[in-house]
Every structure is written in structure tokens, then in C-alpha cells.
Ligand code: PEP
């Protein structure tokens with residue numbers, strides 16, 4: 001069997017010349033097919049391009065009837081070409097006509113050819129087209145020839161992705177890479193955003209595909225792999241695996257892949273065909289991605305993701321591109337797209353330009369979601385594979401309330417959304433009109449609506465929404481956005497600013513709640529198997545009292561001469577509460593000794609997030625001035641379902657009977673003890689959740705700024721006593737449904753409540 005004429009390297013060199021020629025896209029394609037046919041001694045070489053309508057169009061051919069170019073269009077499930085595209089794998093047959101999928105188009109004149117080699121044109125795991133070579137003789141194409149055709153496919157992928165071929169297409173039949181896509185994920189943060197994609201971890205852009213000197217490229221690849229391996233070894237042996245937020249398990253898997261002989265071998269082989277080292281990494285990565293897209297087993301897909309991440313690292317090493325995206329140079333209306341992201345990473349971006357967030361993972365009460373809500377940006381999660389479907393700068397629309405995402409939308413979709421934005425603005429204006437109105441239900445129940453906040457940027461929301469105060473000030477956010485521990489003076493300044501912005505409205509400060517997924521980049525955290533159940537919040541505060549005391553001191557000083565409400569997160573036992581309170585007493589004594597003016601009034605409370613507290617309510621209420629229910633954590637712990645894990649976060653309903661019974665017991669005990677109870681989790685921020693809470697007797701809800709208007713509008717129309725009877729009735733049934741959501745929604749619909 002004859003190999004490729006002149007070998008793959010000659011082919012690549014010639015391809016490079018063709019790519020550099022100042023000719024039209026069609027001429028370039030025509031030259032490429034001639035070149036491949038000659039190089040592989042094939043009688044036919046054709047290129048099919050996948051179109052937005054899912055069909056494959058013949059774009060160029062050497063050997064088949066040229067009149068068929070741009071005329072022959074085959075369905076994605078038709079023939080061998082369709083099979084290559086669908087399966088995203090090469091097909092190499094010496095007698096194609098005996099293959100069950102074989103079919104032919106008479107206009108092309110291909111019925112006389114027996115051997116067939118087709119490979120997918122892949123980009124980010126998606127098939128963009130198929131180049132094919134054919135011969136009359138029964139011939140099996142060699143491995144080397146297959147490699148050469150795959151390499152050509154890479155060059156074609158760039159031509160398609162650059163938009164060069166779009167000029168050859170009829171309207172509505174453009175190459176699929178620029179196609180519009182409509183995806184549906186899970187709405188995480190309300191709002192509509194029209195903008196442009198910013199990839200949180202941008203793909204490395206390769207400009208040089210073809211090697212000048214193959215030996216040099218082999219050496220570059222080897223040395224980059226060597227560096228990658230020793231970096232990973234270092235990270236693991238140094239023990240500070242928390243560096244960069246990566247966990248040990250991930251690093252270990254990375255290291256395993258980095259030492260995988262097969263992986264290196266495949267990349268070396270690609271280099272030997274004449275590709276640059278970085279292009280070879282991409283070639284192999286492309287195959288990984290194709291497998292990833294088609295993989296249904298979540299574990300295996302996760303491993304392929306790891307391999308994909310590793311290839312990215314290697315490519316960055318080779319082309320010297322910085323890992324970090326241009327966080328400060330965001331375009332206007334930036335929409336971040338990421339596989340997953342922590343809250344601190346999101347806060348790193350320039351908030352004045354950020355409009356939306358799209359995540360492959362993400363869950364409704366994960367902290368990155370909460371931060372997105374606090375920043376008022378629309379967010380959608382659980383969009384599998386979205387990172388590989390977009391390119392930096394693509395136009396994109398995110399609708400946070402429904403989970404809809406439109407990638408490269410058509411002009412009419414864009415117009416429709418722009419109209420929706422205007423409509424929402426009008427509705428916001430209606431909510432603003434309710435600003436001054438007291439929140440009293442139809443039957444006279446007074447509800448105090450407070451805000452959740454945590455950053456300086458949140459402060460204007462107090463006046464904009466007409467909130468009665470701040471029910472939860474998450475102090476850790478200031479720590480998460482800082483490059484180093486904020487000094488006491490910086491904390492003092494922020495707390496004063498918050499109190500000033502609130503004026504005579506109360507503010508409840510929560511002491512530092514770090515740990516779990518709230519990682520401080522500059523603080524070495526211990527490695528934990530289950531961080532959410534680990535050394536976090538008040539546990540960390542009591543074990544390292546220096547940090548908590550300096551924060552308490554800053555809070556006491558900021559509130560000098562005024563009212564201070566402060567509460568402790570993640571309290572599990574009465575002792576913990578007592579110890580934390582002692583620290584406050586200690587600081588008060590200290591300030592008194594130094595003649596500082598103390599707060600005029602101090603109220604101290606605890607958050608109810610750990611289920612153990614449900615069985616210590618009497619003792620707790622007799623000690624505290626108030627309690628605040630953190631339903632995000634309470635639900636996570638009641639159901640043992642990680643709030644940040646998209647596989648389980650949504651599995652259990654906060655409106656389910658067990659949760660509502662727990663919430664009922666808390667509010668009933670609060671009433672018995674005459675102590676106020678607030679709820680500050682995300683549950684209160686949806687109109688239906690707020691309705692359930694008011695039904696149970698909650699009269700203080702703390703919600704995100706964008707939720708206040710809709711919740712208030714709903715409550716003004718509500719009869720609290722009536723819905724209370726309904727919900728309490730449902731909870732006391734002996735064989736209740738698991739969730740009251742349906743019945744409550746039906747009630748709201750019958751009452752004309754906007755939920
Ligand atoms: C909660 O757990 O409900 C809560 C309000 O705290 P965070 O979301 O900050 O954990």
C-alpha cells in the first residue's frame with residue numbers, strides 16, 4: 001500500500017502556503033482538495049460542511065462532479081459522511097459499498113469508488129464538517145494518511161470558525177459553527193442580560209499550526225510536559241493543595257493523566273505529522289472533547305473534563321498565555337461563561353460591566369449564585385457543555401428567571417428581548433412606586449421586608465427598594481474581594497458606611513462566615529473532606545478568636561452611640577453561642593476601659609442553620625435577643641444535600657413538609673418566648689416561598705434587592721390569615737404530600753397573586 005505522497009509534513013507545508021495565498025475562500029478550498037487528493041494519491045477528495053439546519057453541504061471536490069458543489073446536501077443521518085459527522089470519529093473502509101450506511105448521490109458520480117476515508121472536522125468537541133478521500137481500488141488508508149487528513153481537518157476547522165466560509169453560504173444555510181443556539185438551563189438569578197461572552201478561562205488561541213522544524217516541536221512538547229508534571233508533583237508534595245482553589249483529588253487525577261503514556265504518545269504522533277506542539281495538544285484535546293460531548297456516564301465525563309483542563313494548562317504553557325482572563329478589561333455588557341466558579345472569582349470581575357453569568361454547573365443556593373444575585377446580574381446554571389459552544393465575544397442573551405440562553409441570537413430574538421428588558425424596567429418602576437408603601441397584607445398583617453447585603457455596592461439598594469433595613473449583612477464578602485485580610489480600620493470604615501447608609505433603619509451584621517465554599521484566597525485553609533460540614537464560620541471564629549475579636553471590636557466601634565445588631569453563623573450548640581457572646585462582652589470591657597463610646601443598644605442573635613438547634617430552641621431563645629433562619633444551609637443539612645452540587649441541590653423542595661414543619665416550630669417557639677425571628681435564606685426571596693413563610697407566621701423576611709419588589713407586590717394582595725390556615729392545615733395532615741408547592745401555587749393562582 002502506498003503512503004501519502006511526500007508524507008504528511010510536505011502536505012502541511014503546502015497547506016500553509018495555500019492558507020497564506022490571497023485568494024477567495026472557494027479558491028482556497030478548491031486548492032486544498034486538489035492538494036489532499038494529490039498528496040494521498042486519491043482519486044477523490046471532497047469537503048462537506050455542516051450547516052445550521054443540521055445538513056451537510058458539499059463545499060468542494062476534486063474528482064467528483066464539480067457541478068454538485070453547493071448543490072449536494074445530505075442529511076445528518078445519511079450515508080457514511082453523515083455517520084462520521086454524527087459519531088465524530090474517522091471511518092476507514094476498503095469497500096465502502098458493502099457498509100450498511102453506504103448511500104450515494106447520482107449527481108456526484110461517486111458510485112464507482114470503493115475505498116473511503118472520512119474524518120470529522122472538530123472544534124471544541126463539536127463536528128463542523130467532514131473531509132473525505134476515495135479511491136476506485138479497494139484500498140485501506142494507512143494510519144499516517146488518516147493522521148494527515150485529520151490534520152487537514154484542523155486547518156479546515158479554523159477556516160470555518162473564522163467565518164471565512166460563511167460568505168459562500170445561502171442565508172439560513174450557513175456553516176453551523178456560527179449558528180444560533182437556544183439552550184435551557186436552570187435560572188439562578190433573575191434578570192435579562194444582552195451582551196457578549198467572556199470566557200472565565202479563555203481557550204488558548206493557536207495561530208501557528210504548522211511546524212518549521214519537527215524535532216524542535218518534539219522538544220518543545222516534551223519540555224512543556226516535563227514542566228507540567230513537575231509543577232503538579234510540586235503542588236502535591238508541598239502539601240498546599242488548596243493553592244489556586246484546587247483540591248487534592250483533582251490534582252492527583254491531573255497527575256495521573258499527566259503521566260499517561262498514551263496521552264503523550266498521541267500528542268507526539270501529531271507532532272510527527274508536522275504540527276506545532278500546541279496544535280498537537282489541540283488535536284488530541286479535540287478528540288477528548290468529542291468523546292466528552294458524547295459521554296453519558298457522569299464520572300467518565302468528569303475525568304474527560306480533567307483531561308481537557310490538563311490540555312489547556314499544557315497549551316498555556318506552550319504559548320505562554322496567562323491563565324487569568326482580562327478581569328479589568330471587560331467589554332461593556334460582559335456575560336461570563338464558566339464551567340464552575342467560586343464566589344470570590346466572580347467578585348474579581350469589574351462589576352460595572354458585568355451583566356450576566358452562565359455556568360455548566362451551579363445551584364440555586366450556592367454562594368456564587370448568591371453573589372450573582374447580590375450584584376444584580378442575571379445567571380443561569382446547569383448548561384452542560386456550554387463553554388465549548390461559545391467563543392469569546394459571541395453575542396449572547398441570558399434570561400435568569402426562565403433559564404433561557406440564546407447564543408448568537410437572530411436579530412428578531414434580540415429585538416424581542418430588548419423589548420422584554422423595557423417591559424421589566426416598567427415593572428421595576430411599578431415596584432419602585434410601592435417603595436414608600438408599608439408592607440401590610442390585606443388582612444392587616446405587617447411584614448418587615450429587609451435586604452440581604454454584603455458589599456459597598458449594595459448600599460444604594462436600601463433607598464431604591466425602600467427596605468426596612470438590612471436583615472443580613474454578610475461581612476465575609478469584604479474579606480473575599482480583598483487581596484489580603486482587611487485591616488480593622490478598613491472593616492471599621494465599611495461598617496460605618498453601612499450604618500450611615502441605613503440611617504435609622506436597623507442593620508444585622510453577621511460575623512465572618514468563611515469556610516465551605518467561601519474561601520479566602522490569601523488564607524491557608526486546612527484540607528477537608530467535607531468543607532461544608534467542616535471548620536467554618538463560628539467554629540473557626542472560636543478556635544481562632546483573634547480574628548473574630550478584631551471583627552467584633554470593629555463592629556462595636558462602628559456602632560458607637562447607635563444600635564448594633566449582630567449574629568453568629570452556623571451555631572450548633574448553646575455553648576458555642578455563649579462563648580461567642582462572651583467575646584462580645586470581653587471586647588465591650590476593653591472598649592469601656594479605653595473610654596470609647598459604646599453602642600447605645602446591642603442585640604445579639606444566632607443563625608439557625610444547623611438542625612441540632614431545632615432541638616435546643618427553648619435554651620437558645622432564652623439567651624438570644626433574636627434568631628435568623630438561614631434556610632439555605634438549614635435545608636442543605638436537613639436533607640443532607642450539598643447546596644452547591646448541581647446534582648443534588650434541587651432534589652429537595654424547601655416547600656416540602658419536613659422543612660416547613662421545622663420552620664413552623666421555630667416561629668412558634670419564637671412567639672412563645674416573645675423573641676423576633678427573621679428568615680434570610682433564598683427561600684424568602686421567591687414570592688411563593690415568601691407566601692409559605694408568611695402563612696407560617698413569619699413577619700420578618702430578608703431578601704436580595706431584586707426580590708424585594710415582587711415579594712412586596714405579592715404580599716400586599718395576600719390574606720395572611722387565610723393562607724396560614726391552608727398551609728398549617730396541610731402540615732398537620734397525617735399523610736401529607738411531600739411538598740405543598742402545588743397546592744400553594746394553585747391557591748395563589750385562584751387568589752390572583754403574582755408568584
Ligand atoms: C443561609 O444559609 O440561608 C444564609 C443566609 O447564609 P449563607 O447563604 O450566607 O450561607
Ligand code: MG
Nearest residue numbers: 609630632633
Ligand atoms: Mg448559611
